Amino acid sequence: MCCRPAVERAFAEMKASGAPDRHALEAALIIHRFHHPEVPFQDALTEVSRWTVGRLVH
Structure with a gap:
């Protein structure tokens, strides 16, 4: 996704x-x-978690 760099930077x-x-x-x-x-929301949370903390957030 094109927003990944912005998500990771934030x-x-x-x-x-x-x-x-x-x-x-x-x-x-x-x-x-x-x-x-x-x-x-849950899909977004899963994806952002993978990109940033590298694990799923429960």
Whole structure:
């Protein structure tokens, strides 16, 4: 997806600023949802989790 670099950058920059994983993931998810509002929330969360933290979030 074309938004992957923006999603990964948002996550990395949030983490670099000292934000917890959850907040960084939420920021990355917001960017993904902005670019792809048609993707169901759970699918978006799964994809963003794979791109950023490398694991599924339950």
